[in-house]
Amino acid sequence: xLGLQEMRNTIIVTSIAFIAVVVASVFYxxxxxxxxxxxxxxxxxxxxxxxxxxxxxxxxxxxGVFSDFELFRxxxxxxxxxxxxxxxxxxxxxxxxxxxTLGQEILISFHLGEDQLNYLMAVPLTESLPVQVLFDAVRRxxxxxxxxxxxxxxxxxxMLRLPDSTALYVAESGDVLLASFSEALLNDALNQDVPxxxxxxxxxxxxxxxxxxxxxWYINHGQLFGLATGAMHTAPQHTEQLLDGLSxxxxxxxNFKSDALMFSGNSTLDRxxxxxxxxxxxxxxxxxxxxSVFPANTASYLTFGISDFTALHSGITRLLTDxxxxxxxxxxxxxxxxxxxxxxxxxxxxxxxxxxxVIELANQAELAIIKVSDSLSFANTIRxxxxxxxxxxxxxxxxxxxxxxxxxxxxxxARPYFQLVGQYFVCANQPVTLRQFAADxxxxxxxATTLDYIDFESLLAxxxxxxxxxxxxxxxxxxxxxxxxxxxxxxRDTTNFGYHRFYGWSxxxxxxxxxxxxxxxAKYARKAASAAAQEWAFxxxxxxxxxxxVFHYNDTSEFILAQDAGHILHAINSNGQKLxxxxxxxxxxxxIRQLTDSTIVLTTAKRLYRIxxxxxxxxGFSLVLPRDATHGATVYEDDQQVRIFIPxxxxxxxxxxxxSRLGGWDNKTVTGDILFDIKTAHVNDIHYIIAATDAGRVYxxxxxxxxxxxxxxxxxxxxxxxIGLYLPADDPDRSWVATTDTSGTVHTFTFGRQHAEQHIxxxxxxxxxxxxxxxxxPIPDWVFTDHxxxxxxxxxxxxxxxxxxxxxxxxxxxxxxAHGAHQIGIATEGNRLIYVFNPDGxxxxxxxxxxxxxxxxxPLRKDGRRYLLYxxxxxxxxxxxxx
Numbered sequence: 063x064l065g066l067q068e069m070r071n072t073i074i075v076t077s078i079a080f081i082a083v084v085v086a087s088v089f090y091x092x093x094x095x096x097x098x099x100x101x102x103x104x105x106x107x108x109x110x111x112x113x114x115x116x117x118x119x120x121x122x123x124x125x126g127v128f129s130d131f132e133l134f135r136x137x138x139x140x141x142x143x144x145x146x147x148x149x150x151x152x153x154x155x156x157x158x159x160x161x162x163t164l165g166q167e168i169l170i171s172f173h174l175g176e177d178q179l180n181y182l183m184a185v186p187l188t189e190s191l192p193v194q195v196l197f198d199a200v201r202r203x204x205x206x207x208x209x210x211x212x213x214x215x216x217x218x219x220x221m222l223r224l225p226d227s228t229a230l231y232v233a234e235s236g237d238v239l240l241a242s243f244s245e246a247l248l249n250d251a252l253n254q255d256v257p258x259x260x261x262x263x264x265x266x267x268x269x270x271x272x273x274x275x276x277x278x279w280y281i282n283h284g285q286l287f288g289l290a291t292g293a294m295h296t297a298p299q300h301t302e303q304l305l306d307g308l309s310x311x312x313x314x315x316x317n318f319k320s321d322a323l324m325f326s327g328n329s330t331l332d333r334x335x336x337x338x339x340x341x342x343x344x345x346x347x348x349x350x351x352x353x354s355v356f357p358a359n360t361a362s363y364l365t366f367g368i369s370d371f372t373a374l375h376s377g378i379t380r381l382l383t384d385x386x387x388x389x390x391x392x393x394x395x396x397x398x399x400x401x402x403x404x405x406x407x408x409x410x411x412x413x414x415x416x417x418x419x420v421i422e423l424a425n426q427a428e429l430a431i432i433k434v435s436d437s438l439s440f441a442n443t444i445r446x447x448x449x450x451x452x453x454x455x456x457x458x459x460x461x462x463x464x465x466x467x468x469x470x471x472x473x474x475x476a477r478p479y480f481q482l483v484g485q486y487f488v489c490a491n492q493p494v495t496l497r498q499f500a501a502d503x504x505x506x507x508x509x510a511t512t513l514d515y516i517d518f519e520s521l522l523a524x525x526x527x528x529x530x531x532x533x534x535x536x537x538x539x540x541x542x543x544x545x546x547x548x549x550x551x552x553x554r555d556t557t558n559f560g561y562h563r564f565y566g567w568s569x570x571x572x573x574x575x576x577x578x579x580x581x582x583x584a585k586y587a588r589k590a591a592s593a594a595a596q597e598w599a600f601x602x603x604x605x606x607x608x609x610x611x612v613f614h615y616n617d618t619s620e621f622i623l624a625q626d627a628g629h630i631l632h633a634i635n636s637n638g639q640k641l642x643x644x645x646x647x648x649x650x651x652x653x654i655r656q657l658t659d660s661t662i663v664l665t666t667a668k669r670l671y672r673i674x675x676x677x678x679x680x681x682g683f684s685l686v687l688p689r690d691a692t693h694g695a696t697v698y699e700d701d702q703q704v705r706i707f708i709p710x711x712x713x714x715x716x717x718x719x720x721x722s723r724l725g726g727w728d729n730k731t732v733t734g735d736i737l738f739d740i741k742t743a744h745v746n747d748i749h750y751i752i753a754a755t756d757a758g759r760v761y762x763x764x765x766x767x768x769x770x771x772x773x774x775x776x777x778x779x780x781x782x783x784x785i786g787l788y789l790p791a792d793d794p795d796r797s798w799v800a801t802t803d804t805s806g807t808v809h810t811f812t813f814g815r816q817h818a819e820q821h822i823x824x825x826x827x828x829x830x831x832x833x834x835x836x837x838x839x840p841i842p843d844w845v846f847t848d849h850x851x852x853x854x855x856x857x858x859x860x861x862x863x864x865x866x867x868x869x870x871x872x873x874x875x876x877x878x879x880a881h882g883a884h885q886i887g888i889a890t891e892g893n894r895l896i897y898v899f900n901p902d903g904x905x906x907x908x909x910x911x912x913x914x915x916x917x918x919x920x921p922l923r924k925d926g927r928r929y930l931l932y933x934x935x936x937x938x939x940x941x942x943x944x945x
Contacts, residue, residue, distance in 0.1 A: 103238050104169035104184035105264045109250045110257040112171040113289045115280040119167050158199045162187045174292045177548040180244035182251055193234040266311050275315035279325050283308040296544045308337040312580050322585040329578040338470040341377035345369045347525040347572035352419045352431055354867050356509040357502045361537040365419040365529045378469040391466050398460055402446050413440040420471050424536040429490040430475050437485045455479050455493055510867045511893045514565045516910055521583045528571040534564045594908045594942040598638030602626040602937045606916040607649055610931040613656045615675050624939055625650050636923050642677040652694015652739050665695045682721025696740040709736035726767030733757045738784035745794045745813050754785040754801055760811055773811040780804050786833020786842055802831045822858050834876050834884050837901050862903025868892045871915035889915035908944055
C-alpha cells in the first residue's frame with residue numbers, strides 16, 4: 063500500500079506522481095524476476111481498473127541503472143524503499159527461488175484504492191512453480207516471514223510478514239507469480255469474474271518495442287480522470303477535466319538522467335473519442351514561445367500550439383454540437399453582428415495566432431495569454447466588442463467568445479478583462495491579476511529568466527502541441543490542499559519522502575499522424591544536482607570590477623589576476639591562496655596582456671605597467687601617461703622587440719618594451735575617438751597598426767606611425783563596436799578588417815582598400831558585435847547581441863540564436879578551446895545569471911548559474927578540466943570545477 067504521494071491541482075501532477083511511483087517500484091523489484099515466458103501471461107491477470115503499468119527486465123544491466131537512483135527513493139519513500147530492499151535481497155534472490163524468475167520481464171500495475179495507491183506485481187515463471195512449493199521455500203528461507211495460508215482449503219494464496227511486520231500477499235496462477243501489499247487487489251487478480259484489461263490494450267502494449275529502455279511505462283487513458291478525481295477532495299479543475307472521456311493508451315520508454323525522470327513514446331486514441339485533447343493528434347508540432355512572457359510566480363501552465371487553426375476549430379465545433387452548446391453561441395454571434403457590425407467567424411477568428419496558454423499563479427489567480435497574428439489589426443477588431451476600463455484594461459461585452467474560439471481550456475474565461483501587450487492578448491477574470499502581470503512584464507520578472515526553469519526547460523522538446531508544466535515549489539501548498547488527506551500527508555512528508563526536492567513536472571504532447579507522441583519530465587531542483595563543484599573562495603576588499611584572468615606563473619602552475627572595487631589587483635594561485643596584491647590608482651582598462659617572457663602588461667587611465675609574475679615592476683615601469691588612456695594596451699612582439707600601443711581618445715600612445723616613447727608616433731591624431739583597443743596585423747610584409755573610431759573611420763598605419771590609408775564607412779556611418787580581423791596565412795590578399803555601424807550593417811575593408819557592406823537584419827544602435835572563431839571554421843563568426851538576444855552568424859548564415867528575456871549586463875566574453883574555437887560567456891543583468899555556450903549553441907552543462915558579470919571559464923590547472931571564476935556580490939572570488 064502506497065500513498066499516492068503527490069498530485070496536483072493540475073492533473074499533470076497527479077499523473078506525474080504516479081509515474082514516478084511506478085518507476086520507483088520498478089527499481090526496487092528489479093530482482094524479483096527472471097524467466098523467458100511469453101510477455102502476454104502477466105497482462106492477462108491485470109484487472110481493468112489499472113491506471114498504469116510498468117515493465118522492466120530483471121538483469122544486472124537494469125539493476126545497475128537503477129541502483130542508487132535517488133529520485134526513485136524520493137518518490138517511494140525511505141520506509142517503503144527499505145521494505146522492498148529487504149524483500150529483494152533476502153527472499154527473491156535466494157538460490158531456491160531465483161531460477162524460476164531469472165531474466166524475466168516484470169510487470170507492475172497500479173490501482174487507485176480509497177485512500178492509497180495499490181500495486182500488483184506479476185512475474186512470468188520459467189517453469190511451473192506450484193504455490194505449495196513456493197510456500198515451503200519461503201518458510202525455509204527465513205522463518206521470520208511467517209507464511210500463512212489465506213484460505214486453508216483452496217491454498218491459492220498466502221501471506222508473509224516482512225521484518226517491519228508489513229504483510230505481503232503472494233499467489234501463483236497460470237505460471238505467473240503474483241504479489242501485492244493489498245489482499246483485495248491480489249484476490250481481484252485471481253478472480254476470473256473480475257474484468258481484465260481489454261484484449262486490444264494488451265495487443266497494443268505487446269506490439270511496443272521497448273527499444274532497450276530500462277523501463278517501459280504504460281498508461282490506460284480511460285482511468286486517468288478517475289485517478290485525478292479519486293485522489294483529490296476538491297472538485298476537478300478545468301485542467302483535470304481535459305482528461306474526462308480520454309481513451310486509448312500510451313507506451314513510454316524511460317531515458318536515464320541522474321537528476322531527472324524522462325519518458326517518451328507513442329500514445330494512441332480511439333477514433334470516436336470526444337475528448338478535447340484528441341483534437342491535437344491531427345496538428346503538427348510547432349515551436350512554443352509563450353513561456354517567455356509567463357510571470358516568474360507561475361505555479362503551473364498549460365500551453366497549446368496550433369499548426370492548422372481551421373482544422374482545430376472544426377473539431378471544437380463538433381464537440382460544441384455534441385454538447386448541445388453550439389446553436390446558442392451562433393445565435394449570440396448573430397446578435398453581435400447586428401449590434402457591432404462584426405462577424406465572429408470572418409473577422410475575429412482569423413485574428414487569432416497559433417499559440418495560447420492558461421496559467422495558474424502561486425496565489426491561485428489564473429490568466430490566459432493568446433498570441434495574435436497582427437497586433438494592430440487585432441486591436442481594432444477586439445475593441446469593437448469591448449468596453450474600456452482605466453489603466454489600459456478592457457472587458458469583452460459578450461460571453462464565451464474565447465470558449466468558442468479555442469475550446470475547453472478557456473471555458474472558465476467567460477467574459478474576462480483583458481489587456482493588449484505587444485502581440486499578446488492577456489486576459490483574467492480579475493483586473494488585479496492583469497495589473498500585476500503588466501508590472502511583472504515591464505520589470506522582466508518572467509518564469510523564463512529564473513534559474514531553475516532555465517535548467518528545466520533544457521529538457522523540453524523545442525516543438526510540441528500541448529505542454530503541461532507544474533512548478534512543484536510554487537504549487538506545493540495548492541497541491542497539498544487539494545489532495546485527500548492520506549495523499550497530502552505523504553506529499554508533505556519531508557522526512558520519509560523527497561517530493562520537496564523536485565523543481566517541476568511536465569508532459570508534452572505532439573501530433574503524430576492521427577496519434578500523439580508523448581514526453582514526460584520530472585526534475586530535481588537545481589541545488590540538488592549541479593555539474594559544478596566549488597573548489598575555493600577568496601576574500602576580496604570589494605566586489606570585482608574586472609574579469610578574472612588566468613596566466614602562466616611558472617613552468618608548472620598558473621595564477622589569477624583580478625581587481626576589486628578598491629582598485630586592488632589580487633594575484634591568487636590556482637588553489638585560491640594569495641600570492642601578492644598591489645594598489646592601483648584606478649580600474650584596469652581592457653585586457654591584461656602576458657608576453658612570451660611571462661611578464662605582464664596592464665593599463666589604467668593614468669599609468670602603464672609592466673611587471674613580472676611576482677608583481678615586481680620591470681625597469682622603466684610604471685610610467686605616467688601623457689594623456690588619459692581610453693582602453694587597454696595592445697602588445698606587438700617581433701624578434702624579442704616589444705611595442706606597446708594605447709588608445710587615448712583621438713591619439714595613439716606608443717612605447718617600446720622598456721617604457722620609452724616610440725619615434726614617429728607623437729601628435730598622431732584621428733577623426734573621432736578610438737574605439738576599444740588598437741589592432742595589429744602583418745600582411746604582405748607590412749606591419750599594420752589599425753585603429754577604428756566612433757566616426758566610422760578605420761585608420762591603417764605602419765609600425766613607424768606613417769599613415770597608409772583611411773577607410774570610411776560612408777554616409778555618415780557611426781560605429782560603437784570594436785573591429786575584427788581575418789588574417790589567413792595562406793592567402794594574405796583575402797585579409798580583412800570588419801566592424802558595424804549603428805544600424806548593424808557589417809562593413810569589411812580589405813587591405814587592398816576594397817569596402818563591402820552586408821546587411822543581416824535590423825539592429826538597434828545599442829547592439830554589440832564581435833568577430834571571433836566560434837565554430838571550427840577558420841573565418842571568424844559574427845557574434846551579435848541586441849535587446850537580450852544572442853545571434854551567431856557564419857558570414858550571413860545563422861549558426862544559432864538565443865533569447866535571454868533579460869537585459870545583458872555586459873558584452874560577451876570569449877573563452878578559447880584547445881582546437882581554436884571559442885565558448886561564449888554572457889551575464890544577464892536583472893536576474894544575474896551566467897551563461898556559457900558551446901560552439902554548437904548548446905549551453906554548457908551546469909549553466910546558467912547565479913553570478914555577476916565579471917567571470918572567467920577555462921583551464922586553471924594542468925588537469926584537463928575547466929573552471930569558472932566568478933563572484934556573487936559578496937566580496938569573494940569563487941572557483942568552481944566543471945568535470
